[in-house]
Ligand SMILES: [Fe+2]
């Protein structure tokens with residue numbers, strides 16, 4: 001392995017590629033690439049922060065770096081149970097180095113936030129100052145990381161639980177969120193030629209993260225080979241967290257200038273994150289567009305950029321991205337929702353109804369879905385011969401579709417009413433929700 005093969009920050013990192021990469025090689029890579037966060041000189045950064053960045057850019061940087069600061073603190077803290085549960089010596093050695101890395105990353109962001117961005121007076125108050133910038137999605141993902149590592153702490157011998165933790169920690173938090181975030185930071189500090197101390201640090205952080213993700217893929221691959229339960233558990237975890245990850249980079253008031261002031265778009269960062277995850281999952285023999293619920297509804301003909309644009313339609317409509325928002329369904333969001341449902345619907349069950357399904361929306365025009373020649377088609381408008389009619393608001397149905405709301409609860413509270421034969425009504429859970 002040469003350093004040329006270790007260019008970080010691509011969605012498809014060569015470090016991860018080799019099944020052949022051994023824990024020993026990853027350890028050696030760590031030794032060769034040690035660096036000092038304490039020795040970085042931030043003098044020029046302080047001047048740049050005041051004089052070269054606009055107020056908008058400082059706000060955007062604070063919002064973004066706050067998540068890294070809090071994230072690094074959390075991953076340093078939650079890796080101990082992962083280390084304790086490692087089944088072999090080689091994994092333990094690498095995980096020990098990773099704990100050191102994450103602590104160093106925290107020191108780096110902590111110094112920058114306090115010394116350059118004037119946030120807080122000491123480690124705790126700097127962390128506290130970052131709290132107000134954390135997004136809903138960030139809080140959900142990291143609450144899940146706390147939950148799962150706490151469970152692992154109690155049951156260190158539970159290998160499927162180890163697999164779930166690695167699936168969340170290395171593949172999602174590091175691979176899908178941190179590395180894409182760092183990629184765009186690296187791009188703009190380089191392009192604008194600003195913040196040299198920060199740039200030095202983030203380049204090193206990013207190389208470390210690539211190594212961590214490479215380890216995660218290898219480790220998870222080993223666990224998958226040990227048992228199918230480990231593979232199932234990882235997929236279950238991805239199913240659980242995907243809705244939350246879509247909210248991590250949602251800026252205050254959905255304001256796109258948080259990215260655009262640094263010359264990238266929010267759609268770009270989501271496309272990068274999705275591509276990064278899909279590439280890694282496939283390397284593990286998982287077909288994300290078949291096996292992960294939220295992704296299985298996507299039109300696989302589309303590019304990552306198109307998926308990201310569509311996801312942003314749903315984020316802006318309030319369907320995903322922040323559960324505190326009530327969806328406001330417009331035509332474009334409804335089209336995407338029904339497009340996904342035509343792929344998510346169980347065709348056998350739908351056909352067995354013997355007629356179309358009608359959504360008699362209480363707040364917008366009706367939609368219906370029919371199965372013909374082995375595929376489902378959804379269109380706006382009413383049909384007369386519906387076998388099953390759902391009387392519901394489009395907002396409530398959107399929440400049910402993305403697993404934000406429980407359909408049984410909606411039925412109980414009469415927010416969802418079904419019309420049709422007893423048999424047709426009984427089929428609803430099997431139609432969309434398996
Ligand atoms: Fe880190």
Ligand SMILES: [Fe+2]
Nearest residue numbers: 174208209212
């Ligand atoms: Fe890491």
